[in-house]
Amino acid sequence: MTEAAVCPVPHENRTHPLGPPAGFEEAISAGPVRMLWPNRVEAWVVSSYAGVRQVLSDPRFSANKDGQPEMRTEGEQVLGLPEPGNMNVMDGAEHLRLRRPLARAFMVKRLNEMRPRIQEIVDEHLDAMERAGAPADLVSSVCLPVPSLVIAELLGVPPEHQELFQATTREMFGKNGSRAEYEAKAAELGGVLMKVVEEKKASGTTDDLIGLMVNDTDFDMDELLFLAIGLLAAGHETTSNFFGLFTLTLFENPDQLAILKRDPSRADVIVEELMRYTVGRLGGAGLARRATEDVEVDGVTIHAGDWVAVTFHANLDEELCPHAGELDLERRAVSHLGFGFGPHQCLGANLARAELQILLRTLFTRFPDVRPAVPLVEMDFREDMITYGAATIPVVW
Amino acid sequence: MTVRIDQTRCIGSGQCVLAAPDVFDQSDDDGLGLVVVAEPSAELLPGVRDAVDRCPAQVVTLEE
């Protein structure tokens, strides 16, 4: 295999707000290709469905970003996500030690029990949006507040601390502040969480995530606080951005939106297809790993020490499903890569699923005529947050 | 046809439960995957194959 040309990973220059960076699809079309990340680190970009699954599940690829902090995503760099509890960059037993004790809080049946409460939170916010009247900004009225309230519920933040907790998380993750602002807010949030931790210790509960970590794991205080803040960071903006992106994707595809309106009870399958298609279409270099040995992927040898960036574009690979480049809400749920794959697959996936299903079903059932108030191309998108998304989505109904 | 989960590498993601709720469950103790029907009938097999495919830790197996 001859060395492929090294070209920059195209970034921040999407020709369509829901499409890939310009030139990206052409660049990856011939198989694994070496590209430069925006921070000038060279990485192999892997884009086939099988190749991405292989990289994310083969233990010879490490998630450790030590010595190469610039391989973190931009959002991770801005936030400087805390270390002791950052399972995202750990491998093997060290990773399982932090991750496994949390699995109980995200069990499918636990989250099913939470659905009525999520529904209540969604209803309250849609009520408020209706009372305030059209036009409304879907992002500030629904996308941002709902996930943060749901996570507070999962963590077990009691009502008397909710207000401060919400205000702090909103300021931390709701806008694009500086590192210093983030750290100041993180310290304030840490203070609230410390109080919550003391209360959980006193009550001995394991019924919520903080109680579980305090009373039923060997995590030390640093790990525990950082895990709680990390979960907030990971679960807040992702879910809210994706709800916005899904809604915009549906507005762009009225024939598909009609399928959801016709049978909202299929919201579970519909969310999987929206996830597959939306992240696949956005493409770009997604998750980073580093080879610890020479490994063959898609016909090229990736050498020990080489960086690999897998792209979600793999969700559009025909190997995953037929007519993969099209949104088809009548498709059965397929094993897409929107939540990743392998041991690091999103811990919050089932929570995000429940939220997105309830949000989509309720929005389009209660407001069947909801539609964008301005054309998509005039909306403001943010590329610099943890994940990509629309800053505001003005709607009328 | 026998369904197994290698719990030593299971991360308790529950993807198997989503794929085949009649065959898999998660343990109340630790959230790890459990096989409730080890010898599933023919109509349950598509769901089991789906679970084999979706399991992020690749620890669900079906011995044909």
Ligand code: HEM
């Ligand atoms: C639509 C919403 C979401 C999307 C698209 C998403 C996506 C992802 C992806 C792709 C990964 C894998 C990262 C990697 O392999 O390097 C991941 C990991 C993770 N996610 Fe999510 N996520 C979402 C929501 C959430 C929520 C709601 C939570 C928590 C409440 C959460 C917590 C986490 C955590 C803790 C990890 C690290 C897991 C590990 O390293 O073992 N995510 N997420």
Ligand code: SF4
């Ligand atoms: S899908 Fe795999 S990792 Fe997830 S609970 Fe089932 S067996 Fe465990």
